[in-house]
Amino acid sequence: MPTKKEKDVAAERRTTGHEWDGIREFDTPLPKWWLYTFYATIVFAVAYCILYPSIPLFRSHTRGILDYTTRGALAKTTAEAGAQQAKFRDRIRDASLEEIRREPGLWAFAENGGRAVFGENCVACHRAGGAGAKGYPNLADDDWLWGGTLEQIQQTVTHGVRNADPDSRQSQMPRFGADGLLNRAQISDVADYVLSLTGRAAPADALERGSKIFAENCAVCHGERGIGNQDIGAKNLANGIWLYGGDKATVVDTITNARNGSMPAWGQRFDAATIKMLAVYVYSLGGGQ
Amino acid sequence: MDGTAIHAPDNDQESGPLYAPHEKVYPRSVHGTVRRIKWAVLWACLTIYYLGPWLRWYRGPNHPTQALLIDMPARRAYFFGLEIWPQEIYYLAGLLILGAIGLFLVTSLFGRIWCGFACPQTVWTDLFLWAERLIEGDQTARIRLDHQPLSLRKIGKKALKHAAWTLIAVLTGGAWVMYFTDAPTLARDLLTLNASSTEYLFVGLFSGTTYLLAGWAREQVCTFMCPWPRIQSAMIDEETFAVSYRDWRGEPRGVHKKGDSWTGRGDCIDCRACIVVCPTGIDIRDGLQLECIGCGLCIDACNTIMDRFDRPRGLIAFDTYANNLARKRGDAVRGRFVRPRTIVYAAIWLLVLAVMAFGLTHRGLLELTVLPDRSPLFVRVSNGDIRDGYTVKIENKAPEPRTYALSAARLPEATLHVIETELPPVASERGLVVEVTGDSIGTFRTYLQAPPRGDRLEIPFDFVVRDLASGETVRASAVFRGPAN
Numbered sequence: 001m002p003t004k005k006e007k008d009v010a011a012e013r014r015t016t017g018h019e020w021d022g023i024r025e026f027d028t029p030l031p032k033w034w035l036y037t038f039y040a041t042i043v044f045a046v047a048y049c050i051l052y053p054s055i056p057l058f059r060s061h062t063r064g065i066l067d068y069t070t071r072g073a074l075a076k077t078t079a080e081a082g083a084q085q086a087k088f089r090d091r092i093r094d095a096s097l098e099e100i101r102r103e104p105g106l107w108a109f110a111e112n113g114g115r116a117v118f119g120e121n122c123v124a125c126h127r128a129g130g131a132g133a134k135g136y137p138n139l140a141d142d143d144w145l146w147g148g149t150l151e152q153i154q155q156t157v158t159h160g161v162r163n164a165d166p167d168s169r170q171s172q173m174p175r176f177g178a179d180g181l182l183n184r185a186q187i188s189d190v191a192d193y194v195l196s197l198t199g200r201a202a203p204a205d206a207l208e209r210g211s212k213i214f215a216e217n218c219a220v221c222h223g224e225r226g227i228g229n230q231d232i233g234a235k236n237l238a239n240g241i242w243l244y245g246g247d248k249a250t251v252v253d254t255i256t257n258a259r260n261g262s263m264p265a266w267g268q269r270f271d272a273a274t275i276k277m278l279a280v281y282v283y284s285l286g287g288g289q
Numbered sequence: 290m291d292g293t294a295i296h297a298p299d300n301d302q303e304s305g306p307l308y309a310p311h312e313k314v315y316p317r318s319v320h321g322t323v324r325r326i327k328w329a330v331l332w333a334c335l336t337i338y339y340l341g342p343w344l345r346w347y348r349g350p351n352h353p354t355q356a357l358l359i360d361m362p363a364r365r366a367y368f369f370g371l372e373i374w375p376q377e378i379y380y381l382a383g384l385l386i387l388g389a390i391g392l393f394l395v396t397s398l399f400g401r402i403w404c405g406f407a408c409p410q411t412v413w414t415d416l417f418l419w420a421e422r423l424i425e426g427d428q429t430a431r432i433r434l435d436h437q438p439l440s441l442r443k444i445g446k447k448a449l450k451h452a453a454w455t456l457i458a459v460l461t462g463g464a465w466v467m468y469f470t471d472a473p474t475l476a477r478d479l480l481t482l483n484a485s486s487t488e489y490l491f492v493g494l495f496s497g498t499t500y501l502l503a504g505w506a507r508e509q510v511c512t513f514m515c516p517w518p519r520i521q522s523a524m525i526d527e528e529t530f531a532v533s534y535r536d537w538r539g540e541p542r543g544v545h546k547k548g549d550s551w552t553g554r555g556d557c558i559d560c561r562a563c564i565v566v567c568p569t570g571i572d573i574r575d576g577l578q579l580e581c582i583g584c585g586l587c588i589d590a591c592n593t594i595m596d597r598f599d600r601p602r603g604l605i606a607f608d609t610y611a612n613n614l615a616r617k618r619g620d621a622v623r624g625r626f627v628r629p630r631t632i633v634y635a636a637i638w639l640l641v642l643a644v645m646a647f648g649l650t651h652r653g654l655l656e657l658t659v660l661p662d663r664s665p666l667f668v669r670v671s672n673g674d675i676r677d678g679y680t681v682k683i684e685n686k687a688p689e690p691r692t693y694a695l696s697a698a699r700l701p702e703a704t705l706h707v708i709e710t711e712l713p714p715v716a717s718e719r720g721l722v723v724e725v726t727g728d729s730i731g732t733f734r735t736y737l738q739a740p741p742r743g744d745r746l747e748i749p750f751d752f753v754v755r756d757l758a759s760g761e762t763v764r765a766s767a768v769f770r771g772p773a774n
Contacts, residue, residue: 029309031513033506104709108732129678131665140678141668239671284708286668286678286736 085113093273097150100280107280114281117274121266130285135244135261140285143241147230148289154279158267161233165265171232173221177256182213190214191251197226197238198246313435314508314570316418317428317562321589330406331415339460342467346370349688352728359469365728371649372686372728376656383645390641394634396524398626399607400531404517405584410510413461413503414568420453428565454504455496462495508569512580525577527610528625532585534563534574534605537617542574545598556600563587563605573605655693656684657754659765667746667770675746675771676738681707683733683754685725692757695733696720700750700769703739714738722757737769746771 014027030038049055052064088109092100100106118130125136132138137145146156146169159167176182182190186209192202193210202210215224221234228236235243244250244259267275282288344356346369353360358367366373366381373380392403405411425431425446437443466488467475478484479492502510511518525531539557557574564572566587569580573587591605612622662678670676685691697705697717706714707721710733715721717737725731735752748769755762 029306031509032308032311033509034513035308101711107709111734127664129662129664131668138665138668140662140665141676142670236671240673241669241671284734286676286706286708286734287670288708 085109089113089273092276093271097154097276097279100276101150110277110280111284113274114277114279114284117270117278118281122278125263130282130287135259137243138241138287139282140287141241142287142289143236143239144230144287144289145228145233145235145243148283148287150279150283150288152230153282153288154275156263157278157282158265158275160263160265160267162260162262163265165268168265169233171221171234172260173234173258175256175258176217177252178258182217182255186213187252187255190218191248191255194218194226194237194251195246195248198240311509312570314568315428315431315565316568316570316586317565317590318422319566319586319589319593321592323585323589327406327415327584327586331412334407334409334412335416339464342464342472348372352688353471355471357468358471361469374684374686377652380645380648383641383648386641387638387645390634390638393524394631394638396521397526397529397628397630397634400525400529401518401521401581401583404511404521404582408582410502410515411568411582411584413457413499414507416457417454417503417507418568420457421450424450424453451504454500458496458500458504459492461499462492462497465495466491508580508582511569511582518579518582522579524630526628526630527614528628530607530609530624531577532573532581532583532588532605533608533610533613534576535603535608535613535616536574537613539574539604551600556595556604558594558598560594562590562594566590577610653761653763654686654759655691655754655756655761655763656686657752657763657765658682658684659752659767661767661770667772669741669772670738673741674738675741675769676736677769677771679735679737679752679767681733681735681752681754683723683725683731685727685729685731687727689727690724691727692722692724694720694753694755694757695723695735696753696755697737697767698751698753698764700737700739700748703737703769706736706738708734708736720753739769739771741771745773 015024016027018025049062050064051066052068053061054064055062088106091106092110092113095103095106100110118126119128122130125133126139127133127136130139132140137143142148144152146152146161156169159165159169161169162171174181177184177187189206189210190213191210192200192206193214196202196207196210214222214226218226221232222228222237223234226237227239228234240246242250243261244254266278270278341357342355345354346356346367347354348367348370353367355367356369358365360366364375395403421431425434434443434446463476463479469491470488475484475488479488506514536555539555541555542557542559543554545551545554545558563574564570564587566589567573568584568586569582571578571580573581585607588605588607592602595602595604608616609624611625615622658681660680660682662680666677668676668678681695683693683695685693695705695707696719697703700717703717704714705717705720706712707723710721710723712721714736723731723733746769749766750769751764751766753762753764
């Protein structure tokens with residue numbers, strides 16, 4: 001097919017002077033707009049250096065006359081996002097948990113907000129998704145120490161457990177072994193009995209002794225059948241869910257020394273809206289009652 | 290050739306120019322069939338472009354009434370009755386593939402008619418040239434004006450021209466942003482200075498690029514910036530129609546005076562009419578070349594000359610290389626449109642079209658996404674059961690609220706519980722009813738609870754969502770997991 005009839009201009013055209021295996025490189029000038037675009041990038045670079053932080057110095061760097069920092073930009077966008085969220089937060093602050101429950105948009109906002117706060121403050125103990133760890137309750141199951149309704153969760157989060165807050169959840173399990181209330185054999189028997197509540201086998205005589213000890217010492221808080229009492233944070237011992245472990249050595253240790261774990265009063269750190277969002281999120285983990 | 294015969298200039302002797310000066314192209318106006326077709330295509334394209342955002346389409350209350358709308362903040366694209374969600378971006382990809390393959394097909398058949406007739410660069414350059422011609426006159430007048438010393442008349446003409454260009458550019462940039470928000474509202478806001486700074490910024494950006502590309506850069510865009518001229522040679526073969534100079538008829542060329550004989554010479558009278566009308570400033574008689582955008586204006590120009598000299602038209606014509614050779618030999622010519630190349634392009638194009646048509650006709654108004662909880666993977670509850678959590682997202686693409694039956698299949702012993710409903714857990718296969726507002730995604734924290742088994746639990750099952758109004762049903766597979774003991 002016809003192609004442009006190239007004039008053989010090789011001998012007349014400038015080359016760069018470089019030569020590889022007899023092949024020389026033309027020194028073809030650029031189009032004018034290309035060159036000016038190149039100049040424009042230089043101007044841009046200089047302007048950028050004047051306007052923005054750019055040149056590293058020994059201990060610092062040039063600041064630029066716009067006084068721009070990425071940290072400042074982040075703070076600005078964070079403040080803007082906060083301002084946009086403010087109307088939701090205000091409504092959550094003013095609404096009761098029951099009202100939040102009934103309004104899907106508010107509920108979704110609270111759940112997502114609660115997830116963020118939970119991720120920053122609660123996962124250290126309660127783990128991601130409220131999965132829990134030894135000594136820190138799993139918040140995703142249906143076993144609650146202090147109750148799993150929205151109001152109960154809100155109360156627990158606000159005032160915490162066994163801390164200096166006057167309204168914190170308070171209760172104390174005696175140190176049956178350490179304080180000499182029960183001897184080693186008695187503790188072993190009652191541990192056997194407690195484990196039998198979830199179907200663990202033990203000698204009949206030990207269970208009989210343990211049952212009596214349990215009725216005299218433990219049933220007042222944990223209930224006659226060991227199903228616990230959420231008013232005083234007494235753990236349900238009959239559902240196979242353990243806070244510190246369900247093997248006999250751990251149960252013996254718990255009876256001997258007691259545990260009495262604590263939790264901070266988050267109401268001292270967060271506003272009411274944040275607490276409500278946390279309550280909604282924890283509730284939505286699946287264990288809510 | 291003996292390589293050593295070329296003298297390599299000494300680079301130190303003199304430094305060459307930093308740039309090759311741009312030779313301004315002054316295309317002369319032309320009349321004829323191709324020019325008329327080009328005007329028709331130009332006005333058709335501009336009409337579609339400018340009127341597009343003003344077309345209305347009723348979709349129900351509280352929905353945009355604009356037929357063509359890309360709503361970025363709401364993340365929706367509207368094309369008449371079709372509403373596209375972001376996750377359906379493959380429709381856009383399909384459209385682009387159709388465009389690309391279609392361009393391949395058309396180029397292999399007819400050369401660069403896209404470039405010459407319908408490309409926005411060509412359309413707006415033509416429009417700008419038209420304005421330029423109205424104000425500064427035709428080619429010779431423009432050249433003369435540019436070479437004149439500065440005078441009040443020259444300044445006036447230039448100012449008027451750039452004002453006209455700016456007006457067209459602003460109208461162009463203004464129309465573009467109309468596609469992204471409600472056109473009547475935006476037009477009013479823009480005119481009353483109530484639009485947002487972003488909107489003004491984009492109007493300015495698109496106006497600026499239109500002014501630069503169509504007013505100043507013109508053929509430089511086609512020659513230097515656009516990749517398509519580089520790619521197109523792969524689609525063109527000897528059976529492709531392209532703007533061709535019939536050298537077997539035209540050569541040897543030469544000036545022809547009235548009364549001269551036509552014997553022993555070609556029909557080309559070397560009048561340069563084809564060169565002066567060329568918008569990229571090339572000589573088509575050099576053959577098919579990179580800079581040629583296939584607009585065919587040289588055909589009109591040459592035909593006018595041929596008519597004047599009583600020679601047959603078509604010294605320059607849309608023709609194939611093979612035909613040209615055949616004509617030269619005096620053989621019969623034929624247009625071979627069906628070739629392996631065009632068959633392959635057409636087949637791919639039709640395949641993509643069929644896939645897209647299938648997708649569009651089978652596009653439901655309901656989609657289901659299930660995200661299983663990763664932490665904790667499962668929970669043992671008080672009665673010893675295992676419970677898994679899932680975030681179920683139901684996308685209601687209908688404009689009105691819909692109710693759905695949400696259930697789980699292939700997990701008979703499980704119960705299903707949705708936090709958002711306040712309903713007690715139900716048998717998983719029976720399911721429960723949830724509502725999702727129109728044109729939105731409903732998110733449901735869903736829990737499935739089942740007794741443990743002896744072995745490690747890992748039971749595949751399906752979430753099933755059925756639209757109670759239309760009966761449309763979608764499934765999403767998930768896995769129910771539990772501990773090893």
